[in-house]
Amino acid sequence: MPELVFFSGTMDCGKSTLALQIEHNRSARGLAGMIFTRNDRAGAGKLSSRLGLVTDAVEVADAQDLYVYVVDHLSQGGRIDYVIADEAQFLAPVQIDQLARVVDDLGVDVFAFGITTDFRSKLFPGSQRLVELADRVEVLQVEALCWCGARATHNARTVGGEMVVEGAQVVVGDVNQAAGEVGYEVLCRRHHRRRMTAATARAAALSPDVLPVSSS
Ligand SMILES: Nc1ncnc2c1ncn2[C@@H]1O[C@H](COP(=O)(O)OP(=O)(O)O)[C@@H](O)[C@H]1O
Numbered sequence: 001m002p003e004l005v006f007f008s009g010t011m012d013c014g015k016s017t018l019a020l021q022i023e024h025n026r027s028a029r030g031l032a033g034m035i036f037t038r039n040d041r042a043g044a045g046k047l048s049s050r051l052g053l054v055t056d057a058v059e060v061a062d063a064q065d066l067y068v069y070v071v072d073h074l075s076q077g078g079r080i081d082y083v084i085a086d087e088a089q090f091l092a093p094v095q096i097d098q099l100a101r102v103v104d105d106l107g108v109d110v111f112a113f114g115i116t117t118d119f120r121s122k123l124f125p126g127s128q129r130l131v132e133l134a135d136r137v138e139v140l141q142v143e144a145l146c147w148c149g150a151r152a153t154h155n156a157r158t159v160g161g162e163m164v165v166e167g168a169q170v171v172v173g174d175v176n177q178a179a180g181e182v183g184y185e186v187l188c189r190r191h192h193r194r195r196m197t198a199a200t201a202r203a204a205a206l207s208p209d210v211l212p213v214s215s216s
């Protein structure tokens, strides 16, 4: 049975790497994939992983109908055995419905990859629709870690290392950004709730208030 599968996790947990591996394994066996992406850090029309691999992809536009795109490709004699959609959190809910239709009406597997929640721990609309429609939601096996060593489950947006909670839902960026820049850090829920990033935890540990009291 063809499936709509949502591979979800925090930022930096290996989603794009897995997407590239699925693409590699299937194309190595002569299967043809259609790869969609949106707002990849490597630029328009790219699917990239932090491991350095990158491949060309179709950059999805705002109002693009993904079902029609796939049907057009097939009717022009193209072949599509599976679809990969990376950065799927940035797709509109209606585009997720179109991907589900690709599975149901065309019998093509769709593998979608994305983060579930934003920096405020609210669902992205595209991810919400994926959770609602997917045949399976798969959490990636290689877990990203919070600075405390616990499994990271949440994405924090940072400015100069400090967590911020105001701003637009979509700001393309990366983890480990230079000081002063807008970046992201993955945290466990406990530290996301307390807005405690690696930098603020380090600063708190160095604060004189928490140094051991001298006996002299
Ligand atoms: N220098 C490195 N050596 C080994 N693994 C790395 C290195 N840099 C990144 N990674 C791996 O790549 C993962 C990020 O992969 P990526 O596909 O870009 O993540 P995602 O798409 O989920 O944001 C990290 O969690 C880590 O496992």
Ligand SMILES: Cc1cn([C@H]2C[C@H](O)[C@@H](COP(=O)(O)O)O2)c(=O)[nH]c1=O
Pocket: 010, 011, 012, 015, 016, 039, 041, 114, 115, 117, 118, 119, 120, 155, 156, 157, 169, 170, 171, 172, 173, 174, 184
């Ligand atoms: C939490 C959060 C993330 N983003 C952006 C930042 C990155 O460009 C992508 C996630 O990419 P990754 O391959 O999973 O690392 O999403 C955003 O726009 N808004 C957010 O709240």
